[in-house]
Amino acid sequence: MSTIEIIGGKHLYGEVSIQGSKNAVLPILAASLLNKGVTKLNNCPKILDVINMIKILEHLGALIIWDLDSLIIDTSNLTTTVVPEQYVKEMRSSIIVLGSLLARQKEVTITYPGGCSIGARPIDLHLSALKQLGVEVLEEDDNLICKAEKIVGTEITLEFPSVGATENTLLAAVLAEGVTTIKNAAKEPEIVELCCFLNSLGAKITGIGKDEIIVQGVEKLHDTTYTLIADRIVAGTYLAAVQGAGGKVTLRDIDDSQLGAILSILRTTGSRITSGNDFIQIKANRRPKAADIIRTKPYPYFPTDMQSQMLSVLSLAKGTSIMIENIFEARYKTVHELIKMGADITVEGKVAIIKGVKKLYGANVNASDLRGGAGLVIAGLMAEGLTVVNNPIYIERGYEDICRDLAILSADVKKV
Ligand SMILES: CC(=O)N[C@H]1[C@@H](OP(=O)(O)OP(=O)(O)OC[C@H]2O[C@@H](n3ccc(=O)[nH]c3=O)[C@H](O)[C@@H]2O)O[C@H](CO)[C@@H](O)[C@@H]1O
Numbered sequence: 001m002s003t004i005e006i007i008g009g010k011h012l013y014g015e016v017s018i019q020g021s022k023n024a025v026l027p028i029l030a031a032s033l034l035n036k037g038v039t040k041l042n043n044c045p046k047i048l049d050v051i052n053m054i055k056i057l058e059h060l061g062a063l064i065i066w067d068l069d070s071l072i073i074d075t076s077n078l079t080t081t082v083v084p085e086q087y088v089k090e091m092r093s094s095i096i097v098l099g100s101l102l103a104r105q106k107e108v109t110i111t112y113p114g115g116c117s118i119g120a121r122p123i124d125l126h127l128s129a130l131k132q133l134g135v136e137v138l139e140e141d142d143n144l145i146c147k148a149e150k151i152v153g154t155e156i157t158l159e160f161p162s163v164g165a166t167e168n169t170l171l172a173a174v175l176a177e178g179v180t181t182i183k184n185a186a187k188e189p190e191i192v193e194l195c196c197f198l199n200s201l202g203a204k205i206t207g208i209g210k211d212e213i214i215v216q217g218v219e220k221l222h223d224t225t226y227t228l229i230a231d232r233i234v235a236g237t238y239l240a241a242v243q244g245a246g247g248k249v250t251l252r253d254i255d256d257s258q259l260g261a262i263l264s265i266l267r268t269t270g271s272r273i274t275s276g277n278d279f280i281q282i283k284a285n286r287r288p289k290a291a292d293i294i295r296t297k298p299y300p301y302f303p304t305d306m307q308s309q310m311l312s313v314l315s316l317a318k319g320t321s322i323m324i325e326n327i328f329e330a331r332y333k334t335v336h337e338l339i340k341m342g343a344d345i346t347v348e349g350k351v352a353i354i355k356g357v358k359k360l361y362g363a364n365v366n367a368s369d370l371r372g373g374a375g376l377v378i379a380g381l382m383a384e385g386l387t388v389v390n391n392p393i394y395i396e397r398g399y400e401d402i403c404r405d406l407a408i409l410s411a412d413v414k415k416v
């Protein structure tokens with residue numbers, strides 16, 4: 001089994017380009033099922049979750065080829081409406097094919113999705129919204145059998161601005177009869193990206209990026225070519241790595257406007273950052289400062305997907321920091337591993353109290369989810385000596401090649 005080996009203590013220098021966004025590409029791949037034709041996606045990240053989503057689409061009948069960094073997806077002929085359990089259990093985003101398949105085929109059989117274990121992650125909000133659009137949902141064993149004679153637009157208020165529930169509702173509404181209004185919709189940049197992609201296919205969506213999204217159902221869509229945005233969480237991860245290890249790095253091909261809350265925390269904890277619409281430069285020379293309180297919340301606030309990486313950075317901060325994880329109830333699994341490296345962190349429910357220590361020490365640690373794994377790589381860069389991160393497969397779900405990127409920045413890191 002492979003591992004990531006890091007010899008810590010080196011500052012990071014140089015420039016690296018940021019890959020396409022995982023959380024944008026996955027719903028967009030699901031959305032490609034809406035059109036009986038061809039979608040070309042440029043800047044598609046070569047990550048495990050994309051490979052898994054490709055397997056799902058191919059099983060459903062799509063023909064897919066890579067052309068360098070572009071993915072060409074021909075969904076002219078779909079051959080089944082049963083989504084294979086083995087792939088659905090691999091990742092959370094598999095559930096997003098539900099909305100688009102229902103819109104196109106009016107029936108779907110799918111199981112509850114799997115993915116990293118960071119919380120219970122129910123899909124009640126997705127199913128409630130689909131039912132309001134006229135979908136009948138039957139549960140047999142672990143299978144959801146969903147059918148709709150027709151999908152009819154209506155006003156849907158989400159109890160919580162769930163990213164996935166907003167995506168499934170949008171996809172089901174694109175080809176619906178009439179108008180669907182989604183109130184309390186998620187506003188993440190990846191939702192904006194999905195709406196822009198859908199409009200490029202011929203959908204009629206307004207209110208993009210706002211609490212209330214309006215979808216005017218259309219009868220037909222058309223082929224499209226679309227270029228994906230860069231991954232704000234990968235960018236945030238590399239910025240956190242520089243904050244923790246020290247150095248001066250420029251990230252290329254990333255729009256700073258999506259990272260407002262992340263940049264603000266990095267600045268208050270000691271980094272100097274300059275940025276524009278296609279680069280972010282960070283300089284960090286000293287031990288990070290402690291953060292008063294960081295609360296994870298839906299966009300535009302500090303994202304839960306950056307919590308683990310910041311936890312590593314704050315382990316070495318001068319003073320005590322508080323993290324409050326409001327989104328996923330089981331997202332502190334990395335803490336135990338950081339403690340092995342010398343960190344002083346205590347967790348009480350949603351709250352982690354991080355007392356900054358002067359040094360972290362290399363250790364043999366286990367990744368158990370995607371961002372937690374990335375957080376451990378950062379801790380390895382900050383630590384004295386050798387850190388071995390087991391189970392890099394979790395990290396590969398979302399990072400094309402974290403070792404390649406950090407090695408470009410002069411880190412002593414390799415996959416073994
Ligand atoms: C592929 C993708 O885009 N994943 C992102 C997406 O996940 P995901 O779409 O799963 O996240 P949601 O916004 O739906 O979940 C947020 C919270 O709502 C709860 N919930 C959600 C749906 C539901 O039907 N019922 C319910 O209770 C979840 O358990 C969680 O506590 O948004 C999360 C929050 O920004 C990010 O961490 C993930 O990286």
Ligand SMILES: C=C(OP(=O)(O)O)C(=O)O
Nearest residue numbers: 092093115116305370371
């Ligand atoms: C939690 C994440 O992803 P997913 O929803 O795909 O599990 C993540 O990207 O950090």
